[in-house]
Amino acid sequence: MRWVLVACLLFYSTVSSASENFSRIVVLMPHLAESLFNFGILEEIVGVPEFTTVPESQKKRIKFIGPYHRISIESVLALRPTIVLASKDGNLLSNVDELTALGINVKTFDPRTLGGVVATLVSLREIADQVRPKLKLQNERKLLDFKKQLTKLRGSLPNARVFVQIGFDPLVTVSDRSFLGEFIHHLGLENIYAKELAAYPRPAIEDVVSRRPDIILIVNLTNSAQVGEKNRAVWAKFRSLPGVSNDRVIMLAGDRIVKPGFEMLQGAGDLVTQLKRNNGK
């Protein structure tokens, strides 16, 4: 009896997935859209949030629907989407509820853990498989590569106590409750704020100093070199910190490592390269 139920459920999920119409996709989170672009889905995407990296060939066609934390529902509706893809990490639940109440088919992903990131990519690949069956093999390989690289990265960095800074003023870090915190742990580093209750804690700078991190990893989301240098100068004042005295204040420009998708591997690559460079000094 149980097997019949499972079979029915599997059949239902296949049918419901197959019956979804992906001819006009609106994506509410930049990293979801970028992952779809990576899987070769271009023409079907009609709307993305601001600050999404859109392929050059699609720039004129794809419409922006506002920033991901404040989506313009009206803009989404105007695009007459057949499906909307949202994320539980970043999009407002009220936006998702509003769209659902308006009869829009909304598919939600949860990339708040490393497992969630992989599951999200698997689901996006499934969408890509339906839209572009020709790319099925290629995308399968891409995903397999991603998983392989992720496995390869496990414990690839020497065990050291790291402070991950993703915001300067206010000072913002990550705990194990965020995918980035988990990713840092996966790489072999020990996050000094791993056990905090909040996913993105805001510690006082003197608390960071008192925890004496061996590495200070600054994710410079502004992409401004001047801000980066200013940031580095703040830490340089604390010469007794192992991270400062050993020249292990690492700056990652851009947001690659904080994007739960293919780009996070490139971010990790940047981190490994920089750490090796600093070790060689």
Place this chain on the structure above:
Amino acid sequence: MANSAKIIGVLLLALLAFVVAVLVGPAEMTSEIFWQLRLPRAIGVASVGAGLAVAGVLVQSSFGNPLADPFTVGIASAAALGAVVGAVVFRGSFLGFGPGAMAFVFALGFSFVMTAWMRRGIRSAADILLVGVVCGFFFTACATLILSLSEPHALAHSLSWLMGSATYIELPWALGVAAITTVVTLVAWLQWRAMDLVTVNELTARSMGVDVKKLRLLLYVCVAVIVAISVGVAGVIGFVGLVVPHALRRLGVRSTVTLIPAAFFSGAALVLSADALARTIIAPTEVPVGVILAIIGAPVFLWLARRSL
């Protein structure tokens, strides 16, 4: 004698708050934490609190309006817009200057325009306040517009600034702010007699030989310098300029000669205490100092007001 005792009382309170602010924190004190973080921050925060409280006295006395504060005259809103432009438009750095420097430039720029206007056109206190309020709304709207178009991390940076952020004050800057605030306070304090007369009645003040327009202009410049430097260093810290002068008056400090020094030390004590709480109340997380000031200060002020009714 009674007034001197009150001033000595608030001076001691400010000193106590300073010692507490330096000793208390989320981490154990080391020489690095003392020299690089707590001492500069305590000096900076004390100067900002002192300056804003004095600015409140000056604005209320010179415009004869008990509801006036540095925000009412539009300078603080101009500074806030500057900080938002610095954080969002210039992505945190313009020619090496951060949002704090931009806040300073905007506040001073607006003050120059206003002083020029005060010398030529608008004269009455009500008009100056009205222009300040209208400009304040305009600046706030511009800042909100920019914020609504900003990236999430720039939004967080700007909001942190708008709620008061004293994390990265450096010792030379803190000492500079302390020196400028003290000098400007002294310049304003020397006008105490004229300010007292204007507070009683503008016509009487004129008949006693006070050049009201000149006095108002001088005090406006003093307020502008204090607010610009305060916002530049520690973000937008509201509440102090409005509440400290009122609380002191309700405690019986009425004459400007006493009110200015009393506000100087009380403002320092209030912001130092709020900052110490902000750093420790939910450590290791730091709460914006402006939030603590309003949450704790408002009930205390209401209690004071109820007592004196």
